[in-house]
Amino acid sequence: MQAGNTNLTPSFTNELQKATGPKGRYAFISLGCPKNTVDSERMLGLLAADGYELTTEAIGSDFIVVNTCGFIEPARVESMAAIDEALA
Numbered sequence: 001m002q003a004g005n006t007n008l009t010p011s012f013t014n015e016l017q018k019a020t021g022p023k024g025r026y027a028f029i030s031l032g033c034p035k036n037t038v039d040s041e042r043m044l045g046l047l048a049a050d051g052y053e054l055t056t057e058a059i060g061s062d063f064i065v066v067n068t069c070g071f072i073e074p075a076r077v078e079s080m081a082a083i084d085e086a087l088a
Contacts, residue, residue, distance in 0.1 A: 022053035024062035029082050032069025040067045058086055 026047065030040035043065065044054065055061045064086045068079035 023051040027058040
């Protein structure tokens with residue numbers, strides 16, 4: 001998976017974002033194992049490089065990313081609870 005225009009340097013992208021504002025604001029919830037944490041960090045980096053701004057609150061964000069794990073039943077239950085809460 002690639003972020004938007006990869007020909008833009010991160011510093012140029014940051015300057016452009018400062019001048020024009022973010023493309024959108026999003027909240028991020030990462031659940032699961034350390035492997036999921038690595039995946040989440042990658043997604044956060046791609047979203048930032050593409051001009052999106054991370055918020056700490058789901059309310060008021062344009063979208064919410066919930067990175068979940070579903071290998072075991074307790075993880076599925078936790079994931080569904082987090083998704084239900086995000087939708088509330």
